[in-house]
Amino acid sequence: DAGITQSPRHKVTETGTPVTLRCHQTENHRYMYWYRQDPGHGLRLIHYSYGVKDTDKGEVSDGYSVSRSKTEDFLLTLESATSSQTSVYFCAISVKRALDTEAFFGQGTRLTVV
Amino acid sequence: GDSVTQMEGPVTLSEEAFLTINCTYTATGYPSLFWYVQYPGEGLQLLLKATKADDKGSNKGFEATYRKETTSFHLEKGSVQVSDSAVYFCALSDPGNYGGSQGNLIFGKGTKLSVKP
Numbered sequence: 001d002a003g004i005t006q007s008p009r010h011k012v013t014e015t016g017t018p019v020t021l022r023c024h025q026t027e028n029h030r031y032m033y034w035y036r037q038d039p040g041h042g043l044r045l046i047h048y049s050y051g052v053k054d055t056d057k058g059e060v061s062d063g064y065s066v067s068r069s070k071t072e073d074f075l076l077t078l079e080s081a082t083s084s085q086t087s088v089y090f091c092a093i094s095v096k097r098a099l100d101t102e103a104f105f106g107q108g109t110r111l112t113v114v
Numbered sequence: 115g116d117s118v119t120q121m122e123g124p125v126t127l128s129e130e131a132f133l134t135i136n137c138t139y140t141a142t143g144y145p146s147l148f149w150y151v152q153y154p155g156e157g158l159q160l161l162l163k164a165t166k167a168d169d170k171g172s173n174k175g176f177e178a179t180y181r182k183e184t185t186s187f188h189l190e191k192g193s194v195q196v197s198d199s200a201v202y203f204c205a206l207s208d209p210g211n212y213g214g215s216q217g218n219l220i221f222g223k224g225t226k227l228s229v230k231p
Binding site: 040043102 | 148156157158163203207
């Protein structure tokens with residue numbers, strides 16, 4: 001699992017409240033990603049980071065922000081949660097090899113917004 | 115932009131049946147291609163990969179061949195087992211996409227496979 005830990009694993013929150021999900025890695029990989037997984041959509045990229053304080057938007061970034069103040073931690077924040085953000089969120093890191101890159105995923109966080 | 119299309123599920127097979135899950139892609143560059151598997155309640159795990167045309171990736175009895183002429187990367191297994199029940203995702207990594215030189219992964223929508231004893 002490349003030492004990736006997501007917390008919390010499950011969360012139920014109310015509409016309009018802020019929520020922060022944490023991804024922690026133990027191997028100092030430079031690239032980290034946040035995806036959301038929804039039925040019929042597969043996995044879609046929310047934000048990614050290519051270093052401390054270096055982040056950029058993905059395909060579905062609206063309503064989300066991220067921060068990376070340390071190499072090992074990548075935080076995803078929903079400033080004001082909405083029901084459309086009910087989803088399973090996966091953090092991933094990528095490892096660059098000679099011919100390609102390989103991604104490793106955390107166990108996921110199931111978020112329910114009521 | 116780049117995209118991945120894989121066959122709709124769910125797919126239900128009997129044990130020892132032959133499996134094919136179709137995957138086609140659109141890419142502007144020369145992507146690497148991947149199959150990931152997700153078992154119930156878990157994250158995604160890399161199943162196999164191929165980095166260039168005509169490469170064959172294989173693992174745990176699964177195979178897929180990178181076909182540039184048909185832009186396909188179909189997943190096959192000769193004899194499925196109950197333990198193969200999972201969701202399978204085809205994905206590509208193109209350095210031109212989000213993620214800069216690392217190449218973000220673009221996923222298909224997933225195909226759920228159920229194998230009955």
